[in-house]
Amino acid sequence: MSAPAIEAKGLVKRFGETLAVDDVDLVVPAGRVLGLLGPNGAGKTTTVRMLATLTEPDAGQAWVGGHDIVAEAHQVRRLIGLTGQFASVDQRLTGSENLMLIGRLLGQSRQTARQRAGELLERFELTDAADRPVQGYSGGMRRRLDLAASLVGNPHILFLDEPTTGLDPRARRQLWQLIGERVSDGTTVLLTTQYLEEADALADDIRVIDHGRVIAGGSPEELKQRIGARTLELRPEKRADLAAIARIMTELTGTEPEHHGGRLSVPAADSRVMPALVRKLDEAGIAPAELQLRSATLDEVFLALTGHPAESHDENPEQEQEQTP
Secondary structure, X not given: OOOOOEEEEEEEEEEOOEEEEEEEEEEEOOOOEEEEEOOOXXXXXXXXXXXXXXXXXXXXXXXXXXXXXXXXXXXXXXXXXXXXXXXXXXXXXXXXXXXXXXXXXXXXXXXXXXXXHHHHHHHOOOHHHOOOEHHHOOHHHHHHHHHHHHOOOOOOEEEEEOOOOOOOHHHHHHHHHHHHHHHHOOXXXXXXXXXXXXXXXXXXEEEEEEOOEEEEXXXXXHHHHHXXXXXXXXXXXXXXXXXXXXXXXXXXXXXXXXXXXXXXXXXXXXXXHHHHHXXXXXXXXXXXXXXXXXXXXXXXXXXXXXXXXXXHOOOOHHHHHHOOX
């Protein structure tokens, strides 16, 4: 078997009294996508920064493309691309100028840099905005340019640190498609995200990280099945039917449903509950406006794993420490 594209053993990073990363192990086979899933402050960004040679670990070892991230940092940087949480491009330059500048910094000739910039602008649907200053770009356009910038050097390994944070659903899905195309070309990706949906769409494997430690792992489907039961949700056409529907749900599942405005939800480990509910509603002459059997949400996954929902971390000590001059 070929060596992993990314491998980490016992990575540790402290910032003062804060233990940002605590004994993290990771393995990413070549050509695969590993999703690091966790709330703000969990240690995702610090892990990426260490693997991308931007921050040295306090303990542990890691290899990217077969090179040690400390002893062979220069070789690692020649293999990777990085898209961070915040725009890394120059707001005053045009999209074309930004990509050409990066190409020149990577040692490309002026002609090669111009050609590569044009190719990426076309691929990321930014040709029409190529000669406009980036400060006039929308959020989605900037994120696409950020991703294009990380690909100027044709990296074999790509680090994406919450690449879709702040984007609207349409722009997020466009970026997912672009990332998927890159993976299809053989690129290895380490993706950090707060969104289970995003990890589900892009990742072959997931590691859940919280308080600097990896607390769970598996494929997206394995993780959802292991951690969160499915939930049956229903919204009736008539709010007057809520009480009758609640009785039927309780009868079928043995659990009293929760009320959320005009919706009812109940755990449904058995998929046969849904057709049984439809039959009971039909017999009672009740019409549902919406009915779905869904997998666990991000909050439900984190609540099961850690005892708190994903949004409960309001501070991000790892970023605060790293941005201190």
